[in-house]
Amino acid sequence: MLRWAIFLILYLVVDIYGFQALKTVTRNHWVQALYWVVSLLVIGNFVYNYYGFNRSDGFTHRHAFAFGFFIALLVPKMILLIAMLGEDIFRVPQAIYRYFTEGNSAEGNYFASRRQFISKIALGISAIPFASILYGIYKGKYNFKVLKYTLTFEDLPEAFDGYKVTQISDVHSGSFDNVDKVEYAIDLINEQNSDVILFTGDMVNNKADELKPYQKIFSNLKAKDGLYSVLGNHDYGDYVAWESEEAKHQNLEDLKALQREIGFDLLLNESRFIERGGQRLALVGVENWGTGGFKKAGDLQKATKQVEANDFKILMSHDPTHWEKKVKNDDNHYHLTLSGHTHGMQFGIEIPGWFKWSPAKWRYKYWAGMYNEAGRYLNVNRGFGYLAFPGRVGIWPEITVIELKKGTVTA
Structure with missing residues (x-):
C-alpha cells in the first residue's frame, strides 16, 4: 500500500x-x-x-x-x-x-x-x-522488417555456397491481437525462399495454449531443408504459478508437441546435419542459457556429441549472453550463432548502417544485429513478437535472412 x-x-x-x-x-x-x-x-x-x-x-x-x-x-x-x-x-x-x-x-x-x-x-x-x-x-508492433546479411567464410563447404538461412525469434504468441498481421508476416517469411528456417526461442509468453490460435498459420512455414527450433526462457513456464509440478511439466510437453505439429524439429541440446553433394553443415541447438537469473539448461558438450571439429557449425541459442560468456571462446569454432531474447527492448532509434541505440544496451553488450569477433558471428534478432509493452517504437519486428558465401575473408 x-x-x-x-x-x-x-x-x-x-x-x-x-x-x-x-x-x-x-x-x-x-x-x-x-x-x-x-x-x-x-x-x-x-x-x-x-x-x-x-x-x-x-x-x-x-x-x-x-x-x-x-x-x-x-x-x-x-x-x-x-x-x-x-x-x-x-x-x-x-x-x-x-x-x-x-x-x-x-x-x-x-x-x-x-x-x-x-x-x-x-x-x-x-x-x-x-x-x-x-x-x-x-502499427509498430506489426511493422515487420526483413534484414538481409551476406557472410563470407573460407571454410564453408562449396555445396553450401549461396545457402540462405531465415531466422525468426521471440514470437510470444500470447501477445498477438491480430491474426491477419501474423499471417502476413508468415507469408513474408516464405517469400524469402530460404533453404532453412531457424527459430531461436520464446514461442509463447507462458503457456502452450497461447500458440493454438496461430498453430495453423505457423504451419504454413516452408523451407527446402526444413524448420528447426530451440527453447527460450519463456517457453518453460517458469513465470506462472502452476497448481503442480506435473502441470508445469505437461505444459512444456504440450508446447514441444505443438511445435513439432507445426513442422519444427525442436533441438534440445542436440545437433542435426544438412547434407548436399556429399558435404554437410551442422545445426546445433541448445536449451536456454542466460546470465542474470535466467535458466541455464543449455549444454554445448551434449549438443555437439555427434559434431566433428572441422564441421561448419550454426548454433541456435536463445540468449546472447550465452555467446558472450561461453560460445565465442569455446574450443569448438561456432561459425554463426543465432540468438534473440533482448527484443531490442522494443524501443530505440535506428538509422540502418549509421546509428543504433536502445536502453537494451545498458543491459546487454550484444543486443541487436550482427556482431563479428575473431571470425565468429553472432546475430541477435530483434524479435518477431512483443511482450509486456504492446508495441514497438523504432525497433521493429524482424525477419533475418542470412546468405552464406564461400570466399577469401580479408582482415
Missing part, C-alpha cells in the same frame, strides 16, 4: 508540472479539463489492472494496454517535467531574492511568470514520443 501511495504522489508531481506547461500555453478550460480527465482515466486504469498484480498469475492483453497507455502519457510528461524544472532553476532563486529584498513591497507574486515559448517548445518536443508510442502500439 505504501509503495502505491509513493508512486501516486510522484505521478501527481509529474502531472502537475505537465499541466503547468499546458496552462501557460492555453487558458481554454475545456482543454485543461480534458488533460485531467485523460490523465485520471489512464492512471486509474493502470492502478485498477496492477494493484495486487502478480506476474505468476498471468499477463493479459488488458494488462498490456494499461501499461502501454500509461507509458504513452508518462514519457511526454517526464519531458515537460524536465523543462519546467529547468525553468524553476532560475525562477526559485529569483523569487527567494525578491522575498528578502522587496518583502511586502513586492508587486504581485514573488515568482516570475512562466515563459510561454519554453512551454511551447517543451510541448512540441513531448508530442514526438507521445505520437511515436501511440504509433508503436497501433
Whole structure:
C-alpha cells in the first residue's frame, strides 16, 4: 500500500508540472479539463489492472494496454517535467531574492511568470514520443522488417555456397491481437525462399495454449531443408504459478508437441546435419542459457556429441549472453550463432548502417544485429513478437535472412 501511495504522489508531481506547461500555453478550460480527465482515466486504469498484480498469475492483453497507455502519457510528461524544472532553476532563486529584498513591497507574486515559448517548445518536443508510442502500439508492433546479411567464410563447404538461412525469434504468441498481421508476416517469411528456417526461442509468453490460435498459420512455414527450433526462457513456464509440478511439466510437453505439429524439429541440446553433394553443415541447438537469473539448461558438450571439429557449425541459442560468456571462446569454432531474447527492448532509434541505440544496451553488450569477433558471428534478432509493452517504437519486428558465401575473408 505504501509503495502505491509513493508512486501516486510522484505521478501527481509529474502531472502537475505537465499541466503547468499546458496552462501557460492555453487558458481554454475545456482543454485543461480534458488533460485531467485523460490523465485520471489512464492512471486509474493502470492502478485498477496492477494493484495486487502478480506476474505468476498471468499477463493479459488488458494488462498490456494499461501499461502501454500509461507509458504513452508518462514519457511526454517526464519531458515537460524536465523543462519546467529547468525553468524553476532560475525562477526559485529569483523569487527567494525578491522575498528578502522587496518583502511586502513586492508587486504581485514573488515568482516570475512562466515563459510561454519554453512551454511551447517543451510541448512540441513531448508530442514526438507521445505520437511515436501511440504509433508503436497501433502499427509498430506489426511493422515487420526483413534484414538481409551476406557472410563470407573460407571454410564453408562449396555445396553450401549461396545457402540462405531465415531466422525468426521471440514470437510470444500470447501477445498477438491480430491474426491477419501474423499471417502476413508468415507469408513474408516464405517469400524469402530460404533453404532453412531457424527459430531461436520464446514461442509463447507462458503457456502452450497461447500458440493454438496461430498453430495453423505457423504451419504454413516452408523451407527446402526444413524448420528447426530451440527453447527460450519463456517457453518453460517458469513465470506462472502452476497448481503442480506435473502441470508445469505437461505444459512444456504440450508446447514441444505443438511445435513439432507445426513442422519444427525442436533441438534440445542436440545437433542435426544438412547434407548436399556429399558435404554437410551442422545445426546445433541448445536449451536456454542466460546470465542474470535466467535458466541455464543449455549444454554445448551434449549438443555437439555427434559434431566433428572441422564441421561448419550454426548454433541456435536463445540468449546472447550465452555467446558472450561461453560460445565465442569455446574450443569448438561456432561459425554463426543465432540468438534473440533482448527484443531490442522494443524501443530505440535506428538509422540502418549509421546509428543504433536502445536502453537494451545498458543491459546487454550484444543486443541487436550482427556482431563479428575473431571470425565468429553472432546475430541477435530483434524479435518477431512483443511482450509486456504492446508495441514497438523504432525497433521493429524482424525477419533475418542470412546468405552464406564461400570466399577469401580479408582482415
